[in-house]
Amino acid sequence: MSIFITYTLDALVAKKQHRQAAINQQQAPTALKAAIEALRVMEIKIGQDYGINQKEYAETLAQTLLIINQADGNHQALEAVQSAAKGHQLALQFWQCDRTIGYKQMHQCRDKALTSVFGKYPQIKAQALAAVEGENRPSISTGLDKEAVLQAIWNQTSSETSTAIQTISKTTTTQQLSSIFGGNQQRTLYQ
Known part of the structure; x- marks a missing residue:
């Protein structure tokens, strides 16, 4: 009888561990999906007809960063999410220069x-340098349209x-198929 109880307890413990691993696996992608959704909300707000103001952008980005900091899961997706967030931070940094007193x-x-x-987006650098080529300006930013720079950054974050x-x-999709067919086990009709 003690063998049966031990076997039953071992089976229950293994089942509980398997269930907890499945829950953990579901939570990580859920947090990552929430981070992606937060970035998509930013894209929607940016793309509205009336746009987004700097204050709303900063607040939305702060909330998005909190969500992204909780994200875990697929390394490649997480890297893209973090890269997009960094791009949004750079856009905000550029945009906040409007608050600086004095043109210079x-x-x-x-x-x-x-x-x-x-440094992050060399293609934006190439576009910016091409836009001001041949102009005698005290700084590169004086020859660039602020909205065009922001849009170029947002195009990159959207891509990420x-x-x-x-x-x-x-x-x-791979995880769903794996769960349907029992992980890495290969099954045939004749076993």
Whole structure:
């Protein structure tokens, strides 16, 4: 009888551990999906006809970063989410230069922010340099349209968010198929 009880207890413990692992596996992708959804909400707000103001953008980004900090799961999707968040932070840094008092100080602030933007997005740097080529300007930012710079950054963050969505969709489909067919076990009609 003690063998039966031990076997039953071992089976129950194993079942509980399996169930807890399944719950943990579901929670991590859920947090990652929430982070992706928060980035999509930012995209929607940016894309509205009336746009988004700087204050709302900063508040939405702060909330989004809290969600992203809780995210865990697929490494590639998480990397894309974090990259998009960093892009949004750089956009906000550039945008907040509008609050700087003085024309010269504002452009110094923007140039400093652009250095970070250009480091992250070399294609934006190439576009910006092409836009001001041949112009005699005291700084690169004086030759750039603020809205165009923000839009260029947001195009990149949108692309990174799309990468995260595609990656998590592939992972979810693979996990669903795996759960249907019992993981990595190969089954045949004749066993």
